[in-house]
Amino acid sequence: MSTLRLRQKHRYKLPSEGNIMERIAYLGLGIMGSGMATNLLKAGYDVTVWNRNPESCKSLIEQGATQAQTPAQAVENAEVIIYSLADDQAVEDVVFGQDGILSKVRSGQIAIDTSTVHPDTSRKEAAAYAEKHVEFLDAPVFGSKNESASGGLWFVVGGKRDVFERVKPILSPLSETIHYLGDTGKGAAMKLVGNSLVATQIEALGEAMILATKAGLNPKDVLDVLHVVDFRSPLFDGIGKMLVNRDFTPSFALKHMLKDANLIARFAQDLNSPTPAAAIVRETLKVAVNQGWGEENASALIKALELEAGIIVES
Structure with missing residues (x-):
């Protein structure tokens, strides 16, 4: 601007x-x-x-x-x-x-x-x-x-x-x-709701890109499809490009996403609200931070999935 x-x-x-x-x-x-x-x-x-x-x-x-x-x-x-x-x-x-x-x-x-x-x-x-x-x-x-x-x-x-x-x-x-x-408190609540969606989207993108790579698909071709289909997302575009280029330069650090995931878990517990997907993402974040990637971008949570899969998504 x-x-x-x-x-x-x-x-x-x-x-x-x-x-x-x-x-x-x-x-x-x-x-x-x-x-x-x-x-x-x-x-x-x-x-x-x-x-x-x-x-x-x-x-x-x-x-x-x-x-x-x-x-x-x-x-x-x-x-x-x-x-x-x-x-x-x-x-x-x-x-x-x-x-x-x-x-x-x-x-x-x-x-x-x-x-x-x-x-x-x-x-x-x-x-x-x-x-x-x-x-x-x-x-x-x-x-x-x-x-x-x-x-x-x-x-x-x-x-x-x-x-x-x-x-x-x-x-x-x-x-x-x-x-x-x-x-x-309503602004703070909305932020946790939104960040839960962000983290879950990154996890979903990581799982999908790893699956695609194991299936022999070219990651860039996969991103081209994700860019135009009815479930397209600016987050998929941005994080996907960074992933295939192996660029984890922080714009929002992984350690802060784990902090937010912990807040979301507490917030959901306070309200007795089920968040099973968010709970799974939180565990992935813990693994990624414990691997020493906390200062990298939040998308580095996908590296924990790659570690489990034994494969790296790259162009």
Whole structure:
């Protein structure tokens, strides 16, 4: 997405239109967070950034961001606080810990958690922020490195509807679409539902491509068919091409997919909801991570299936 399009998507409010929210704190500058923070800068926002590893802030500082030394310092002067963190424990540390976000928030601010966490974590955050008279949205995203960099993420949001409407102009430069799912925790729930589908699709693609290879089919010919049939999928296209090229460069790390699979298992158990396919995928993910592939792309789970099959899918 071009800088021009980003600026067109962000509509500045005139004073007569109500409160202007221009100062944003962005915490967590991994693959997802760095792309989102960059696009907020391109859209003209005043952005203060923080990351556990300060070196990750360097490129954003060069683009005009201000660097904070602690989460507390990052949020002091912000009107909106956005964070993208690795897991529930990271949220616990950054939000509730010493020099954490809650130690410096003030009435009237809005906090937005884009991390993939259990809905109970979102509800815990919302309750803690409410005590400080701070509004909260759980707003995880679908998409990975490329979508984050291009401003093409898909947001799923839980929280108060009026707060959601207020922050839509801020989320717009980061997203292709923004979906309101309901009260607090609903965005987090939708993210787990979606990630369960993603993991199951990757497992299904891996099983199918291994079967095709054992049957003597050319993997590229198989992908050509999968690209046009009625069960085609952009995920099959992207992951399939990476697989046959043996490219496992991470856009979403395998270790994070296992973390999400563990969250999904807990979430399903909480609701007594049957997820037999997801359970099988979780076991495949464990094998792949135990093989030492956790830092590779999530599609490396297929390598565990190849190991079991005694064959490699490649062009």
